[in-house]
Amino acid sequence: MSIIEPADPTARVREQVLSLLGGAELGPDGRLPTERELSERFHVGRRFVRRALDQLEAEGLVWRRQGKGTFAGQPSDPTGALAAQITGETNALQVMEARLCIEPELAALCAQRSLPEEVARMRVIADRLEQAADPQSIEIWDGALHRMIARCARNKPLMTAFALLDEIRANPEWVAMRARARSRASREVSANEHATLIDAIEARSADAARSAMRDHLTTRFSALRAELADHPLSDG
Amino acid sequence: MSIIEPADPTARVREQVLSLLGGAELGPDGRLPTERELSERFHVGRRFVRRALDQLEAEGLVWRRQGKGTFAGQPSDPTGALAAQITGETNALQVMEARLCIEPELAALCAQRSLPEEVARMRVIADRLEQAADPQSIEIWDGALHRMIARCARNKPLMTAFALLDEIRANPEWVAMRARARSRASREVSANEHATLIDAIEARSADAARSAMRDHLTTRFSALRAELADHPLSDG
Known part of the structure; x- marks a missing residue:
């Protein structure tokens, strides 16, 4: 000492x-x-x-x-019982569809409603994500960034829908699948997409934020689809 | 006898x-x-x-x-506890925003996935709605039609998000507000919008169904906004 x-x-x-x-x-x-x-x-x-x-x-x-x-990271919302009930009745493709429906709109609302200090937090979390060295921390910080954006949209029902997807995605088999899919995608591309998204939010441009989130999710889902094609999930 | x-x-x-x-x-x-x-x-x-x-x-x-x-009508999904928890933390404007995010996408997926017999059921329900004579039956059949479309989208997480909104909307004060707002809007316009929507679903056109649902909700929300401006809700 x-x-x-x-x-x-x-x-x-x-x-x-x-x-x-x-x-x-x-x-x-x-x-x-x-x-x-x-x-x-x-x-x-x-x-x-x-x-x-x-x-x-x-x-x-x-x-x-x-x-x-x-x-x-950031806390998830308490939707546990419902998420558990749905998990067995859905699959990775449906969850992708649902995220593509909800998250671009959350990003657009976030651009209209987030406070400067919240944008600053998003940057800090994005830095953490870039520095994360193992799959588990990447998962934590990536989740924290998307959750922060969702929360700053200030729409409780959409936030709850997001939280539900978030909990379904916490299924360990899916987490492992995402880790494998990430190794196919470039970390740099992902970091650039997140930066573009946060820039649009900071500029208060709802349309640019909506497009940036849609582009980012589309990139992610291409990698997930390729991964699913090679290693199908039991429920997929 | x-x-x-x-x-x-x-x-x-x-x-x-x-x-x-x-x-x-x-x-x-x-x-x-x-x-x-x-x-x-x-x-x-x-x-x-x-x-x-x-x-x-x-x-x-x-x-x-x-x-x-x-x-x-059509059953609602069991999201009760969560809906009850959210109801106090949201308001009519947030629910409108959330419906405008989720329902057009549900209509688009429904256009891609519904079966001919399901489209036939939608027409039967739309006929019931047109013939409904009192606010309570209008509410039941209008709800049944939107729920049927949501269910035919065959996406469990989005269906659950829809069901959550549906339960929040069942709040008696909101039901009364909608009944007043409906008296401002033309029943005929609403019937035409529903017909356009079902036509697009039958034609398997995802884009047309998405637009038709967006237009229909936008009409409805104008009437709701006007009603809210005249008779604000305690939580609105």
């Missing part, structure tokens, strides 16, 4: 937690170690851990659930 | 039940009298009542729920 404490322990812990967020040390649901574990690991008082997590939460990089802990 | 039994009691009961479906004798949720009540009322054996209801069910004019009875 170091004798000299840095001038701002909160800033140091923030950086250390940030480095955890990119890696494979997170739990399967993106859960971080507890505050106590972080405090012991980084040799710093719990109040500094708490402040660092507060900052990261404000930046949209982590979220907390009472009694459950702190998680990387 | 007549002495001479008609050659086909089933056909007679079918006509009699059909006349009930247009009127105000239905329960608030569109529930028909029980089979026993119908049998006593029409002085005919229960097996004829059952056969007549079977026919009407096949035509898409009634549906049955085990242990609950027979209802006019």
Whole structure:
């Protein structure tokens, strides 16, 4: 343990937690170690851990659930029972169709309604996504970005429909399929598409945001279709 | 009670039940009298009542729920708990936005996937709607037509999103608002719009069906906006 404490322990812990967020040390649901574990690991008082997590939460990089802990990314909405019921009655193609129906419109509404600080959070999350090194963190940050856009559309029924799709997509077999599909697509193309989308949102252009989301999903679905053709899912 | 039994009691009961479906004798949720009540009322054996209801069910004019009875129109999907949770967090404008996002796409998918007998059912339901004489039956048949189209799109997640909106819309205050808004709009315009929509579906033209649904909803929403401007809802 170091004798000299840095001038701002909160800033140091923030950086250390940030480095955890990119890696494979997170739990399967993106859960971080507890505050106590972080405090012991980084040799710093719990109040500094708490402040660092507060900052990261404000930046949209982590979220907390009472009694459950702190998680990387953005929370999903509670549509669990319904999603579970639907999962067995749908397939990957239907979910793609549904996303292509809902997400471009969410992006258009987001362009009209998001606040500057929300756009700033989208950029931070997109940076995280670009730096993500393993399939699990890519999945977390990619999901967090799309969820952030959906939430900023400020339409509760559409947000719920999005959350439902999001939960259906959390099916482990589908997550594995997406990871394989991603290896076919260029990370750079995807990053450029996300940047174009966030630019359109920042410019408050609903039409440009709608097109950018549609183009981005179309690219993704081509890779998914190719992957499904080679490795069909049991329900696909 | 007549002495001479008609050659086909089933056909007679079918006509009699059909006349009930247009009127105000239905329960608030569109529930028909029980089979026993119908049998006593029409002085005919229960097996004829059952056969007549079977026919009407096949035509898409009634549906049955085990242990609950027979209802006019088309069933809604079981999204109750989630819809109840959302209702307080949304408003009429958000629901309009969400319908305008989802229903045109459902109409387009329906044009690609509906079977000829399903299109025939849509025409039968549209006829019922045209003949409906009171606000409650208009609500039932209008809802049944939109639900039928949504179901024929054969996309479970989008159908669930539609069902969620449908349940939110069942809020009594909103039902009353729609009844007032309908008195502003021409029944004839609405009937023509529905006919154009079903024609496009029958012609298997996804683009025409999408546009027809968008135009129809846009007409409806103008009337709703005018109504909301004059009589704002508590949550609107």
